[in-house]
Amino acid sequence: MKNIIKTAFILITGSLLFVSCGEDFFDVNTDPKAANFEQVQVEYFLNNSITGAQMNPHVAERQFILYWKTGARQHRLNGVIATGSYNDGWSIDNYSFLSGWLKTANLAVSVAEEKIEAGVVFSYTNNLLQIARIWRVYLMSEFTDNYGPMPIDGFQGINPEFKDVQTVYYFMLAELADAVSKIDVNVQNPADLAKFDKAYGFDYLKWVKYGNSMRMRLAMRLSEADPAKAKTEFEAAAAGPIITHATDMFSVDEKPGWDDLTGVMTREWNSQPLSATLNNLYIGLGGIPTQEQVPEVFHENIKPADYMGLRFEQHMGTYTNDPTAGFIFDGLYPIMDPRAYKAFIIPGWFDNADFNHYPSWTQDAFNTSRTLVDDDSNVLTTLNGAGTWNAACLGAWGVKSAKNNFSFYVGTNPRLAHRYRNSTSSRVFFGPWETYFLVAEAAVRGWTTPMDGKTAYEEGVAASFAYFGVTEYLSDYLQSESYNRAGTSVKWEHIAEPPATVTMNYVDGYTGESGTWTFTYPVNHLHNNGATKNDLLTKIITQKYLSQLPWLPLEAWSDHRRLGLPFFENPSVELPISTMPALTQSNYMESRSAFFPQRVPYPSTLQNSNPAGYEQAVGFLGGPDAVLTPLWWAKQN
Structure with a gap:
């Protein structure tokens, strides 16, 4: 004692x-x-x-x-x-x-x-x-x-x-x-x-x-x-x-300053732009028109549903299974999950209270015009990102990256809303939506649950919509059969698979000529061997993933490690990625666990201070102490 x-x-x-x-x-x-x-x-x-x-x-x-x-x-x-x-x-x-x-x-x-x-x-x-x-x-x-x-x-x-x-x-x-x-x-x-x-x-x-x-x-x-x-x-x-109401949510209030209660996303140099993964899930999901969600000033930016954008394959990563790879979208998509515009703010929407101006010591967030250059660094074209919606894939783009001043810039990308970055929110550790989606998944697995799968799924979506403040769209959203870019729809009963391909229109960014493009829905081999994109489990995890933003990234990462859901596009491999050697130009259209991070390696201090314990820990891993070694409960392939 x-x-x-x-x-x-x-x-x-x-x-x-x-x-x-x-x-x-x-x-x-x-x-x-x-x-x-x-x-x-x-x-x-x-x-x-x-x-x-x-x-x-x-x-x-x-x-x-x-x-x-x-x-x-x-x-x-x-x-x-x-x-x-x-x-x-x-x-x-x-x-x-x-x-x-x-x-x-x-x-x-x-x-x-x-x-x-x-x-x-x-x-x-x-x-x-x-x-x-x-x-x-x-x-x-x-x-x-x-x-x-x-x-x-x-x-x-x-x-x-x-x-x-x-x-x-x-x-x-x-x-x-x-x-x-x-x-x-x-x-x-x-x-x-x-x-x-x-x-x-x-x-x-x-x-x-x-x-x-x-x-x-x-x-x-x-x-x-x-x-x-x-x-x-x-x-x-x-x-x-169990947690089923917002009043039950495990959350802790943040506060300005610099201590343990300061917001977790406040570092200004972390731009936190929209990812291609989120973008593929948001676009088309739920059937809610963008025109109903954004101010009239942006309505002229809304493009037709069959438009892919501007093709710039010499400036974008294309050795990836991202279905929108190689395109820059010069406008807004006509259908968008209503949480998207709440979580990430359209570039150029400066009078939106949630527009994030970080880093505050520069004007980068307010500069929406950027260039693409040729091999000799001469300006090829200037693009204005105001009123557009883009998210580039990850990867080793090689010389393409050096010639692209648009796709990675603060002012030309949708970025996380300011409310999550200014220490005025509450950090959520467990929200009611997670409970409902867990119950929905359990019901699909045939386990005994306190409610049926559909009810739990729809209650989870409702809880998420309430949190994001978009409940006015809920009824129509839950009845939508519109597919997102990953081939998933919202409606519980709608489990029809999307067509393999869809014919779309595009504009060649270099010549200005119009053409047609065969859009191919990505195949997620990590789930059902790639056979399904719109089954109930995919619907549930898609909604859970979108709901966990931005407070529960560890849970979202764990779900992907466990199930391979939702669809994560591969990094583009114009050049080999030395730390991800299994991903190559011959298999980048496949989905494998070896293409995604699985864990964090132990720090060197553990090996130095407790070598016996370190060896014991690594022995239990069943593989090297590396990022790509799956944990026991995760997918192993």
């Missing part, structure tokens, strides 16, 4: 730079060296761990932006993890911070257990113990879904023993089941306790719902690797109270 209290005191006083834990404990008239058993409270550690895990801008940029959002294709960021590489410095920081949050969560558990054993408790101490266990599981899920094998009894100042991913998942699921079962929702709290829980204010029923919902999330992660376990755990969790 003395060691726990000593460690706890050191940790808690060290956190004073960032988090205020308790007024009495840190009273200037109290000798801090005289901290005693009664003064060290569980809620201090929970507050510290939950607050820290919001990620200050330094760690958020490395973990949330550069790794998670890039892996999930929630924005376009070329290179690094998107093409099979990583940065050890980023990983060192991420691993260190995450380990610290886990240590603090473990202390919350340990202190609570010791207090209960000693009989020095409040009426709510047991509930706080169970909440600490639930929160610890969330942090463990971050760790294992990033790196893979991990300790389940470590982060306590010793070199821990690593466990394989299956063992970690079984432990997390058991912890959630047991912790939720031991929460007494009828316990009344003192008025000042709520301030130590920035998510729920220690509303115990909400913690029960979060624990059950997270158990559903983690159970579904095992759907391909361990379906029997997944089914059993999911059904048990779904039978209890």
